[in-house]
Amino acid sequence: MFCGDGDMEEGISHEACSWAGAMKLDDLILVYDANSITIEGATSLALADDVKKRFESYGWKVLECDGHDYDAIDRVYRRAMHVKGQPVLIVAKTHIGFGAPTKHDSADSHGAPLGAEETRGLKTALGFDPDKSFFVPDEVYALFGERAKTLGRMAKRWRRQHPEVAEAAVAPDYMKLMEALPRFEAGKSIATRAASGQVMNALATIVPELVGGSADLGPSNKTYLRGFGEVSPGNFAGRNIHYGIRELAMTAIANGLTAFGGFRGYGATFFVFSDYCKPALRLAALMKVPSIFVFSHDSFYVGEDGPTHEPVEHLASMRIIPGLTTYRPADANETAYAWAEMLLDVKGPSCILTTRQDVPVLEGVRHEGVSKGAYVIYQSGEQDEHTLLFIASGSEVALALDAAKALVMEGRAVRVVSMPSMELFLRQPGAYRDSVIPGSMPRRIIVEAGVRFGWDRFRVEPRTTRFVTMDNFGASAPYRDLAVQFGFTVENVIKVAKTIV
Structure with missing residues (x-):
């Protein structure tokens, strides 16, 4: 070089x-x-x-x-x-x-x-x-x-x-991937970072080219591949790489592994530290290198670590990188399906954002919906211009569901859309997008623990759209206290929804 x-x-x-x-x-x-x-x-x-x-x-x-x-x-x-x-x-x-x-x-x-x-x-x-x-x-x-x-x-x-080394990344066998994918039981609770770790380990055997590691945060990111050894000085037989606290080098090395052929390089760190990764993330997108990045601790729900460790603007900044597909799954099953989609996509880089806190495993999660970026996870009542349409991602999908179901008890018609990948949804044909978020449903409540930037594209008109978003820096406190302080509660979401004319 x-x-x-x-x-x-x-x-x-x-x-x-x-x-x-x-x-x-x-x-x-x-x-x-x-x-x-x-x-x-x-x-x-x-x-x-x-x-x-x-x-x-x-x-x-x-x-x-x-x-x-x-x-x-x-x-x-x-x-x-x-x-x-x-x-x-x-x-x-x-x-x-x-x-x-x-x-x-x-x-x-x-x-x-x-x-x-x-x-x-x-x-x-x-x-x-x-x-x-x-x-x-x-x-x-x-x-x-x-x-x-x-x-x-x-x-x-x-x-x-070396016939086993492909010249370019090859998608794994779809049927084998689906068979190996873990399923999570609705009603239980698990942090999506923990679910992501379980999925990675379940798929590691059938995706032997998956190689990578974390920037000294493996136990927190849950990205260690158990039983597959470690890269160490002079010994490169293992599949787990200890990058140390070197986020930018980690991202660039993951790209190099993937671009070489025969490997799907991955890297991991806390989402707030993705800022250190940006130059190499941008190059991966520019070069269409299908590296994978795991960013855990994805919102203010980090809690006591405080605002320095609580990502706010980061999700919007990922979504605006051309060619990078970002997933923010709502629960463990969406996490599994997101991993399947990332491995099947060999045309560009992907990243998955996971929670520190436990979130409920939801009813109604569908692989097809995740593969298209957004889908209707719940609806009740007549679906027309009076329907309250909730759009949420990640851990806020459960919050939107609880608020919507409470409104159903008051006789309101509702629809809840889970949007694990805004970019993927925007690539879908117009007919599919309109079937999920119809133009005829202007009463919308958008809920996400990140800045509002980027969400106004789903607003029909100002007077019938409300936002429960995070447009300030976080704070240091138990995450449940922060949820109350920042308005991410069922009671506040219902209150906001009722202000729509």
């Missing part, structure tokens, strides 16, 4: 390279193009690290060479390939704008065109005909063509030797 001075300043270089050293990744060679220049000028403006000592402290072997001396580069590569038990950093000292008459070692050559005269001078200095443009000597074409053939043969041979 190759990197530059800017990469060495980025936080992910510390996270990922520290982990690589701890794991003794001796098939890893990183070439550092050290020209000491960034866009604003010399790296000394903001960088005083001793990179050699830094990487040696990570457990890397560090080699150095002149980045313009081809023989020296060849020699250092050969040395690096023989290093065992640790990754290798090659510090290649170079000059940016090498050969340019006035921009050699200058920040002016970092991101701007050299210009016609400077380019002529550069070509002359490097021995090229200054009057020829876009010219590549025949011997260079021949060299690269032969190298491409050699690498192609090596790749084919490797694929023959």
